[in-house]
Amino acid sequence: MKITVVGGGSTYTPELVEGFARRAPLLPVDELLLHDIDPERLHVVGGLSRRILARHGFPGRLTTTTDLAQALDGSAAVLIQLRVGGQAARLVDETLPNRFGLLGQETTGAGGFAKALRTVPLVLDIAEEVRERALPGAWIVDFTNPVGIVTRALLDAGHRAVGLCNVAIKAQRRLAARLGVEPGRVRLGHAGLNHLTWIRSVTVDGVDHLPELLAGDALDELAAETGAPARLLRDLGAIPSYYLHYFYGTDEEVRRQLDGVHRAEQVRAIEGELLTLYRDPALDRLPELLERRGGAYYSEAAAALVTSLLTGDGAHHYVNVRNNGSLAGLPDEAVVEVPAHVDTEGPHPDPVPLLPPEMLGLVQAVTAYETLTVEAVLTADRTVARRALVAHPLVRQWDRAEPLLDALLEANRPHLPRFFGREAADV
Template sequence: MKLTVVGGGSTYTPELVDGFARLRDTLPVEELVLVDPAADRLEVVGGLARRIFARQGHPGRIVTTSDLDGAVDGADAVLLQLRVGGQAARQQDETWPLRCGCVGQETTGAGGLAKALRTVPVVLDIAERVRRISPQAWIIDFTNPVGIVTRALLQAGHRAVGLCNVAIGLQRKFAALLGVSPAEVHLDHVGLNHLTWETGVRLGGPDGPDVLPRLLAEHGDAIAADLRLPRSLLDRLGTVPSSYLRYYYAHDQVVDELRTKPSRAEEVAAMERELLRLYADPALAEKPALLAERGGAYYSEAAVDLAAALLGGGGSPRQVVNALNRGTLPFLPDDAVIEVPATVGPNGAEPLPVAPLDPLYAGLVAHVTAYEDLALQAAVHGGRERVLRALLAHPLIGQYATAETLTDELIAHNREHLAWA
């Protein structure tokens, strides 16, 4: 089995490699190819990756290259974890929207749109090369904004599934609170990528008893603290929203906070410099503790599970992924991409039925889906007017004067990445 990681020079990669090494019975990788245009980072990350495999006795071969076509040739699955523009572009995404009183964040609001505009054309080009060279390969997208990028891939007819670590992170957190193994916890997880709610937490199986009321009663304070939302809000909702809902439920408070502290991009950039320094140590043969602070917790477990299921060698038949709606949420178009539990196998991901969604959530899901549709049009076809329409449709923006200003700011800060600008 050959797997290719596009963006293999990422500081995330040792987390992924560690998962491949630990879970080799689930996903027996024979060749792992890390491809990245940044040769200096790739050499450092690739060296640590080989040491991790060696330390854990994994017999697979790790190849590093900048040749994308060669990297995907013969691949069974291609994992995408790229960041167009790097942390410098993320720094801009997180700062210029604040000047208009809007949240600055890499997947939400104007910053999220900027990232989509930079990312979608690059991902589609990569996917076309995969289709030409290895047409049977599955594409697993972990590149943000996952919902929009996955929708771009699926609408272009690619064999693709989107993956996020929010659901697996909550599963692990709830299991710890309940004192059970993660395998016993099954989530009623529903919404869009980075716009989801846990409407039920099933114990023992997907049809097991719902222990969400118990979790909220016994651990509501801890859950609310993690989400940085009031306990009273969780009690009122009766659900557990993803942490990204804070940008909606407490938007103005978040903007005030972001204006008074270093951006997450600055923190991550400093962390990446230290991680690369650690990775360069030839004595290091395991992922360092600092990597847990980088984000992407449990990414490796989720990626292994998904790849194994798609390639027919194992993996859980029920996983939370990003896939085409196909009537699952009847108020959305069939070609919208939603994030829900799905059956996953060699034929792809098919969303499982979900309970009717409360209007409190359905309204926001419909609103953001409309924005994502317009964002994808802007990313694929370009043009100032399409960017403006997407921003005007976003529930965190909406006002025409703000949308006009943000449009000009977005184009000015991303011109080098926009072929049409």
């Protein structure tokens, strides 16, 4: 069995590799292949990954290559975790919208829109190569942000794909620790869109502990983790995703960014330090610094999901899939993030209670934005792109959306040739 990681030079990769090493008894992998377009990063990350596998006694082999065809040939599953433009592009995503008094963030709002324009075409090209070269029925697992939009584009193009995010598993682990139980016993009523979810139940052995969590001493800590005030959690009767604080506290976050506080700068510095650590030939385990990079529990979520897709164990996951009635009030073709049991046929979503109006309205608005964004990517139509920005609650204002789009496209010109060619539409 061969599993391929596209974007294998990521500093996340050693954690992912360790996840597969730990699951070797459940998922017999003969070859883990790491692909990246940066040979130097691939060499560094691949070296640490081999040392980690050796420490675990992993029975398979690890291969690295810059050749995509070689990477995909005969793969049973392909994980995509790339970042078009690297951290430099992320910094633009987070800072350029500030010039228009708007929030900058790499997966939502104007920054997430720019990232989608850069990312979706490349992921679709890779997916076509997967269709041609991987094993029949091979799965694509997308961890590339914005996950919901990328996954929708993959599914619209007919690919066998599932989107994955670490937000739910991270919450599950933290809540399990608070309740003093094993994580596997905790089921979350986690639903919405990628990076736009709420936890509306925390069930252990059939008993919902969310009311006591929101009424007890844990409330302030939960609020701090989400970036939202405790009283908001009480009013919602739910635990919002951390990313919702960009919607619930937009003005405050914009002020922080205008003062020069941007996550992209912190991550760029952490990545540099991590790559220096990874070069140490004596290092054969994950450095503590990796926890500050973000993506906690990604390895567990990804390795477990691939195990379910390839072995059909029917385990429980939180995934990005077609709506198909899971969330009432959204079109079936939307991509939602919901709990599901997963086997070789893919995810089978669990029933999701109707979202209350304040949640459903926001999800509907962002779904409209995502629909328009995918269309803008595929058509390179500037009119559709402006409509997408106007549809997003974090942009919305026409007098800002129009010049903002021009600035975003110009800043990303090397990655967006179709928006500047003869075929680019502006009607």
